[in-house]
Amino acid sequence: MDDKFDCIIVGGGIAGLSAAMELAKNDMKFLLIERGEFAGAKNVSGGVLWGTDLARLVPEYWTEDPDEAGWERFVNHRRLTFMDDQSAFSFDFKSDHFDAQPYKGLVVLRSKFDRWLADKVQEAIDQSEVAMESFLATNILVDKVLKDENGKVNGIKAGEEEFFADSVIIAEGVNNLLTRQVGLQDEYVPADHVMTGVKEVIRMDRETIDERFQLDGLSGMSNEFLGYATDGVEGGGFLYTNRASLSVGLVLGLKDLREKVKKPYDILNKFKEHPAIADMIRGGEVVEYSAHVVSSGDMRVMPEEIYADGVMIAGEAANLLMNAGKAIQGMDYAMRSGILAAETVMEAKEAGDFSKQQMKTYRDKLEESYVLKDMRGFQGAVQTLHQPEMVDEIPDLVCDFGRKFFTVDDSPTPKARKMFSEAVSKNSSWWNLMRLSLKAAKNL
Template structure:
């Protein structure tokens, strides 16, 4: 194929597909390359896609009878665990039922394939219906560079040329390093291991157990006992007729404590509160993958250079500040912004950094970088030992005292709290943590 593309996108995850949809809608000639058999075939993750950008890519997606998403979130829960107890902050509201939904649960192997079909439809309706492609089962070996500018890609013995390249390769930063935008692999202390099981139930049983109505769903994050003393946290999301349950664990801490992710997952599932929640289901899938910790210090030194842009997890755009794990929404927004920058570059006939630097400017002005810049202290605090040990133990101990009714005089709540603080921490440590939390959140 000798024709030059306006853009080649590497990776058909959320970021790459969002970029492809944007390019197709703007009548651009592009090639989207995915190493898997189909979009999503190698993506084992799943979770909640937050925000409303999906509605911009697929208007009224919620009207589809069998869309690529599982359920919309109208029930949020944060649970603290010690070895015997759970203490939850629980919020459910009908305002989450309004469309476009503010969060939908997805299984990426299904969702990415569905979104790729939507991109194919957009290509068919564009001016380049016969010239733009999604090519699967192809591994990109190299981004072609000439005089410091990206001019295409090489796969095996074949070369494909383009005015620009969008790298959306995920957390594996091989191409990002090859083009000179990152010096080395992301260090282990800034990388997390995500492990997940998908457990199947009869759909009616699942909906009764989690108090779901129609396609409503619940997301539950866990702090404390779930990780068996390793940095990280747990999660549970309701799908159509399954749940996704798992952990996100600090890779360095996991290695230093010589613990197995699979053993810790079983430890989490065996907690009394969790065991009661998931009983009776059939495990139908087990998977693991690596994710960024959300520390912006490990982002590539820049996200653009002549002819190339970096988006999604390739740019380490992910954050967990305690309220939600955000990654797919960041990937989608960055893919859209990268593609819009390429559209502008074509109009100006300038694919150098003079134009492509506008991608970084747009990203900095978006909620993605504003949140990553504004909540870095919260990211660091969430990964501190106190947050996955002392705080959950204190909260659960206080809850156990507060909700226990005995045939004896009841202590005042403040005395119960004082006893729990003395046993698991100190007022001084809590004051320091509270000030840090007030500042970071």
């Protein structure tokens, strides 16, 4: 069959495009199908793309004219902030170390970034030996994954059209309807498996951002928040600097949101009114409000398996995401899993075997990579971060201590140890603190 592809990729987000890039560079015949008007049209993230895999897909991307680039700023200033209703106590780290290329973290806006990456993939297709036989197709919704008489996935159906391939990579994102359709995940995924992200993009002059955040035009800051930010709901807040806007938002545990009867945008409004945030976003104009479900990063949420005969699941469709308190990682996992899925396709083609046994290589590769190593290694940290104490007790304690420690007035100053002790008994207990620090020490 001449019109059969080596691979069909469903979804033109980061996982799908990364797979496509690898396939294009290796002269494979593929079809990538994106339901949005363009790649990125349907994608939302916080978001920072951590890690360095982008340099592998687009070598020396940093040498490109910054005005043409798909990314916003590289992160060289990181901050984790504990909040109570009026204070913010931050762990703040800035280092020239982060200025070295390849960058370790890039702030991105997906509508722009994914479209840029898709252009790079198209360039790679044009330079490949099968330039006329590989395609990036947009505006098409895949309705169904097709299987042959033996149950091996062999194509997709979109409207009345059917397309066939030796393999299919499902990179459809967290709302993984096709993954459920092929039977790799339950039809209904409960609320405690996911979080709802809400975000505003707030426009601000580039110069204002540079001055306000002490940046130089291309360097950027990532700031995560715990505590008051989420108004008692499990989760956290974030603020990232784009070139000429800020991304400000929250990630909220959906089950907790449901139980506490709160509206995500009310919490976001409250977060924006906190003095620490208000000072950072002052004068800006909201140019886009957005929301999207995000995986909780709990491995129990993962599909039963991420491969079957002729098919692999990549990116957030496989719930590859982690927030262990250090960074919210998801786009880097999408990138790596897309790359590994593409490698698996190439090896399968070489072996002339697209069976389940062969597709298992994808799982093995992911297990050997930092993606599943980290997800497994930090599950305890993920769960610690989701403890109710992390929502109020601990941030309150930290801020209470901070207020005492940094206050200078005309009364005698107690020793820091006493201040800390007071903060502990007021907001938590030694027992709780010990329990959590033991957990943290073990898990981080």
